[in-house]
Amino acid sequence: MPELQQRGKDVPADMSVVVIGWSELTKHIVPPLTHVNVPALEMARTAIDLLARGGAGKLLPAGLVAGGTVAPNR
Numbered sequence: 754m755p756e757l758q759q760r761g762k763d764v765p766a767d768m769s770v771v772v773i774g775w776s777e778l779t780k781h782i783v784p785p786l787t788h789v790n791v792p793a794l795e796m797a798r799t800a801i802d803l804l805a806r807g808g809a810g811k812l813l814p815a816g817l818v819a820g821g822t823v824a825p826n827r
Contacts, residue, residue, distance in 0.1 A: 770787065771789065772788045784820065787817070789815055790817070
């Protein structure tokens with residue numbers, strides 16, 4: 754986001770930012786990032802289980818976690 758600020762863009766007024774995944778580092782970003790919560794550990798376990806069993810796919814829950822980087826719909 755510093756790059757956007759250097760270009761004179763305000764987040765979220767001028768541009769919304771959404772990331773996929775989350776890490777401990779992202780909690781230090783201001784404004785707080787809006788992100789898609791991806792259950793990576795559960796995905797890995799499911800993938801290993803499917804490979805071992807040769808089974809069909811399984812849908813895993815993912816959700817949008819609102820931060821301060823998305824503007825209201827205009």
